Amino acid sequence: MVQTTSITHADSFARREPMTHPRLGFIGIGLMGDPMTRRLLAAGFTVTVWNRSPGKTAGVAAAGARVADSIEALMAEVDVVLLCLANTAVVDEVVFGEDGVAAHARPGQRLIDLSSSDPAATRDLAARLEREAGMRWVDAPVSGGVAGAEAGSLAIMCGGEAEDVEASRPVLAPLSARITHMGPVGAGQVTKVCNQMVVGCQAAVLAEMVALAEASGVEASRLTEALAGGFADSTPFRILTPRMAASDFADPPWHLRTLLKDLDMAVAQSQRSGSATPMSGLAAQLMRAHAARGHAEHDPATLVEAYRGAEPTE
Numbered sequence: 001m002v003q004t005t006s007i008t009h010a011d012s013f014a015r016r017e018p019m020t021h022p023r024l025g026f027i028g029i030g031l032m033g034d035p036m037t038r039r040l041l042a043a044g045f046t047v048t049v050w051n052r053s054p055g056k057t058a059g060v061a062a063a064g065a066r067v068a069d070s071i072e073a074l075m076a077e078v079d080v081v082l083l084c085l086a087n088t089a090v091v092d093e094v095v096f097g098e099d100g101v102a103a104h105a106r107p108g109q110r111l112i113d114l115s116s117s118d119p120a121a122t123r124d125l126a127a128r129l130e131r132e133a134g135m136r137w138v139d140a141p142v143s144g145g146v147a148g149a150e151a152g153s154l155a156i157m158c159g160g161e162a163e164d165v166e167a168s169r170p171v172l173a174p175l176s177a178r179i180t181h182m183g184p185v186g187a188g189q190v191t192k193v194c195n196q197m198v199v200g201c202q203a204a205v206l207a208e209m210v211a212l213a214e215a216s217g218v219e220a221s222r223l224t225e226a227l228a229g230g231f232a233d234s235t236p237f238r239i240l241t242p243r244m245a246a247s248d249f250a251d252p253p254w255h256l257r258t259l260l261k262d263l264d265m266a267v268a269q270s271q272r273s274g275s276a277t278p279m280s281g282l283a284a285q286l287m288r289a290h291a292a293r294g295h296a297e298h299d300p301a302t303l304v305e306a307y308r309g310a311e312p313t314e
Contacts, residue, residue, distance in 0.1 A: 021045045024171065025078035027071070027094055027101075028115070029056045031254070032142070033084035035149040036114070036175050038063050043174035050074045075104035080171055081111045087261055088117040095125060107134030112168055114156075116141045116196070116258075118265050119189040120272060122159070126185040136164050137185055140172060141192035145239075146253045153177040157195075159188035193269055196262035197280045202236040203259060203300045204283040210244040211307030220245035243301035252299030259300050260287040 021044060026037045029051040037060045040047050048066040050073075051057050057067050068074035071094070075081070081101060085091050091113060095101045101111065111129065113122065117139065126137035138160035148154040156176045158165045165181045172179050182191045213220040224241050227233055243249065263284035270277040287303070295302050 022079035022171065023077060024048070025050070025068075025074040025081040026060075026065070026084070027051070027074070027081065028084035028086075029060055030084065030086075031146050032114070032149050034060055035146065036082075036084065037065055039149070039152050039174045040171070041065060045171070045174075048074050048077050071100055072104045075101060075106075075109070079109060080168070081109065082114055082171070083111065084114040086258075087115070088121045091115055091117050092121070092125060095129060102129055102133050102135070105129070105133035105135040109135045110138065110164060110167065111135055112138045112140050112171065114140050114142055116192050116262055116265075117189055119186040119193065119269055122189050123184075123186040126160075136161065138164050138168050139185055139188040140168065140179075141188055142175070143192065143195050144177075148177075149175065155195075156180070157182050157188045157191035159183055159185045159190075161185075189265075190269065193262065193266045196259065197266045197277065199236050200259050200263045200266075200283045200287070201279050202234060203240060203303060204286050206237060206240050207244060207301075207303035207307055210241060210304050214245075214308070240301050243299065244304040247304075249299045249302050252301075254300065255297055256287055256291055256300045256302070257296040260284060260291055260296075263287065 024040060024045050024047045026033060026040070026047055026049045029037060029049055034056070037047055037049060041060070041064045046066070048068050049057050049060055050068045050071055054067075057065070061067050066077075068077070083091060083094065085094060093100065095111070122139050126139070129135050129137055138158055140156050140158045142148070142154040142156050144154040152174055154176045156172055156179045158168070158179060158181045161184070162181065169179055182188055210220045210223070213223060221242065223245065224238055227237070239253070263280050266277055266280045267284060270280075286306070287300070290303055290306055
């Protein structure tokens with residue numbers, strides 16, 4: 001039986017090992033948070049974790065993470081807090097909810113938000129956290145999916161003050177192939193929105209492409225071989241096309257609802273900035289209709305099902 005360490009606010013936080021790394025807290029042990037926590041542990045960081053669903057911490061606890069029974073307990077033990085949460089509303093709740101991060105923060109701590117959150121809300125949340133608690137914020141959304149999190153090859157796009165981003169680089173290094181400082185707080189989230197516009201529109205057209213090939217008598221499973229290295233080649237193409245062609249929707253590496261959320265943020269940001277996003281808006285509506293048919297928690301590859309079954313016209 002693997003022994004794990006559970007941390008309460010009242011217990012032995014006074015025991016400090018000599019550390020050269022900052023002590024890390026990680027909130028959000030899900031599809032991405034789990035492998036990222038494991039990589040930080042493997043890099044030699046002391047990591048204390050907290051998750052709203054405590055059962056999800058078992059794996060990282062077995063890998064050496066300390067499990068806090070509350071955000072208060074976690075905040076008492078760490079120098080840097082990393083968040084990897086589902087959406088902006090959850091980030092707001094975890095940071096500013098009752099007994100959240102802000103309630104127990106102290107000046108000098110830093111928050112790194114790895115979640116994909118709304119840029120305007122991120123700027124507001126960051127300003128409020130610094131004003132109320134003296135805690136600085138770096139938005140650091142990631143791209144590369146679960147495979148990138150496991151391999152430590154994520155692309156991380158950061159927003160924040162230059163000194164805060166530089167101080168965050170050693171923490172982010174075990175997770176990433178590339179860290180890019182894009183500007184002030186919120187700039188990282190805008191960059192992730194741009195990334196997801198490309199990914200979301202690709203997912204939508206890949207579904208059309210696979211269905212068209214099938215309806216035309218072409219073996220869709222060979223599309224990745226045929227188009228590899230050409231202008232149509234891309235990471236979403238290589239991931240989604242085989243799953244669509246094989247109707248392989250088990251164990252999804254991501255969910256339709258997540259991609260829809262990001263496209264909705266792109267449309268919202270376009271309204272703020274006065275920049276048109278017609279393709280992203282259309283992709284969002286296609287995904288919203290598919291989600292309404294019960295596919296919100298499914299792989300975006302299931303989009304191909306929306307186009308299958310039509311009778312040929314010739």
